[in-house]
Amino acid sequence: MKFAKRVEQLPPYLFVNISRAIAEKKKQGIDVISFGIGDPDIPTPQKVLDALIDSSQKPENHKYPESEGLPEFRKAVAEFYKDRFNVNLDYETEIINLIGAKEGIAHAALCFIDPGDISLSTNPAYPVYEIGTMFAGGQTHFLNLEEKNQYLVDFTSIPTNIAKKAKTLWLNYPNNPTGAIAPISFFEEAVKFCKEFDIALLHDAAYTEVTYDDYVAPSILQVEGAMDIAMEFHSLSKTANMTGWRVGMAAGNKDMVNALMRVKSNIDSGLSQSNQYMGIAALKLSDDWYKQNNEIYKKRRDKVVDVLNSIGVKTVKPKGGLYIWTPVPKGYTSAEFAEKLLNEANVVVTPGNGYGDAGEGYIRLSLTIPDDQIDEGLIRLSKIRVSS
Ligand SMILES: Cc1ncc(COP(=O)(O)O)c(C=O)c1O
Known part of the structure; x- marks a missing residue:
C-alpha cells in the first residue's frame, strides 16, 4: 500500500513512548506515577453533567448539529468574552464552535496555507500548529522561546524575507509547555508585526482560565486592531475538566471565522448539541468554582516545585497552565534525565524535546494527577540525587 x-x-505521537514505558513497568509489577499527559483528574462539574443529561432527552439534540454550533452556544461564548475580557463579539459572525481546540487548530491551517507556504510557530510548542501546517503542504519557520526572554517571541529576530512570506503566526499564552505568560504589550507587538507583514495571527488561549497567584491572563482580542487580523482558540477541556467532551471555540475576525466554518462544514458535522449544552453550562460556572479548581492545581504546583528545588533541579513557579517546565541538571539530555527518573524513581515526566528541539535540556511535569499520586511521586523524586 502507498x-x-x-x-x-x-512523528510518533509524543505520548506513545511514554505509554509504552509505563506498560513495560506495569508488566514487571511496578507501579508508575505519571506526570506525563495533561488530562485533568478532577471530574467534570455536576452542573455540566446535568446539562448533558437534560439535553440528551430532547430528540432535537439527536440530529446533526450545524458546523458553526448552536446560536445559544455562540451567545454564551460572546457573554464570556464580554464578562471576562471586555471584548464585544458578534455571535453570528465572529464565533464558531469546535470539536475541541485541537480540531480547530489543525483545520485552521487549511484556511491559510497553500503548498509551499510558510507558517511561523514557536519552538517548543504544542505540536498541532506544525502538524496542521504540514498537512496543508506548508512549512513551519520556528521562533525559539528562550528562558532569557521569558519564553516570549522576539519579533525583531524574524528575518524580513521570512516575515514577508509567512501566512500565519501561532502563539499560545499561558504557554504549553513552558508555563510562560504574556503581557498585553507583547500581544500589541504581535498584532503590529502581523499587520505590517499581512499575517493571520492565531492565538491558542486554551489556558487563559487556568492561572495562579491572582494573575489574570489577557485575550489577544483585547488589543486594538486585533479583530482585523486575529483569531483566538479556546477550550473548555482544561478550564472545566472536560477533555473527554471535546468542547472548544474560536473567535475573532469574521472572515477568518467564516473560512474556518467553510473548511469545517466540508469535513465534520459539528459537535453534538448535547455537548454544546455542556459547554454553555461550563461557561456559566461561577467565578468561585474556577477559583476553587485553580486552587487545587496551585497547591500541587507549589509542592512539585518545592521538591524539584530541594533535589537540585532549579524550578520556578508558573503563573498559568498545568505544567512545570524545568531545566534538567547539567550533564543530562532531556531523555536521559526522564529515563533516570523512570528507572530510579518509577516516575514518568515528558522530555522537553518532544515539543521541538528548543525544548532539549528541559522536562515537563503535568499537574493533572490526583493528590495522593502527586505526594507519592514527590516522595520518590525527593530521593533522587543529582550532582550540581
Ligand atoms: C496548548 C494547547 N492547545 C490546545 C489543546 C487541545 O485542547 P482540546 O482538548 O480542546 O482539543 C491542548 C491540549 O493539551 C493544549 O495544550
Whole structure:
C-alpha cells in the first residue's frame, strides 16, 4: 500500500513512548506515577453533567448539529468574552464552535496555507500548529522561546524575507509547555508585526482560565486592531475538566471565522448539541468554582516545585497552565534525565524535546494527577540525587 507522504512524515505521537514505558513497568509489577499527559483528574462539574443529561432527552439534540454550533452556544461564548475580557463579539459572525481546540487548530491551517507556504510557530510548542501546517503542504519557520526572554517571541529576530512570506503566526499564552505568560504589550507587538507583514495571527488561549497567584491572563482580542487580523482558540477541556467532551471555540475576525466554518462544514458535522449544552453550562460556572479548581492545581504546583528545588533541579513557579517546565541538571539530555527518573524513581515526566528541539535540556511535569499520586511521586523524586 502507498501511503501519503504526510502520513509517513508524521512523528510518533509524543505520548506513545511514554505509554509504552509505563506498560513495560506495569508488566514487571511496578507501579508508575505519571506526570506525563495533561488530562485533568478532577471530574467534570455536576452542573455540566446535568446539562448533558437534560439535553440528551430532547430528540432535537439527536440530529446533526450545524458546523458553526448552536446560536445559544455562540451567545454564551460572546457573554464570556464580554464578562471576562471586555471584548464585544458578534455571535453570528465572529464565533464558531469546535470539536475541541485541537480540531480547530489543525483545520485552521487549511484556511491559510497553500503548498509551499510558510507558517511561523514557536519552538517548543504544542505540536498541532506544525502538524496542521504540514498537512496543508506548508512549512513551519520556528521562533525559539528562550528562558532569557521569558519564553516570549522576539519579533525583531524574524528575518524580513521570512516575515514577508509567512501566512500565519501561532502563539499560545499561558504557554504549553513552558508555563510562560504574556503581557498585553507583547500581544500589541504581535498584532503590529502581523499587520505590517499581512499575517493571520492565531492565538491558542486554551489556558487563559487556568492561572495562579491572582494573575489574570489577557485575550489577544483585547488589543486594538486585533479583530482585523486575529483569531483566538479556546477550550473548555482544561478550564472545566472536560477533555473527554471535546468542547472548544474560536473567535475573532469574521472572515477568518467564516473560512474556518467553510473548511469545517466540508469535513465534520459539528459537535453534538448535547455537548454544546455542556459547554454553555461550563461557561456559566461561577467565578468561585474556577477559583476553587485553580486552587487545587496551585497547591500541587507549589509542592512539585518545592521538591524539584530541594533535589537540585532549579524550578520556578508558573503563573498559568498545568505544567512545570524545568531545566534538567547539567550533564543530562532531556531523555536521559526522564529515563533516570523512570528507572530510579518509577516516575514518568515528558522530555522537553518532544515539543521541538528548543525544548532539549528541559522536562515537563503535568499537574493533572490526583493528590495522593502527586505526594507519592514527590516522595520518590525527593530521593533522587543529582550532582550540581
Ligand atoms: C496548548 C494547547 N492547545 C490546545 C489543546 C487541545 O485542547 P482540546 O482538548 O480542546 O482539543 C491542548 C491540549 O493539551 C493544549 O495544550
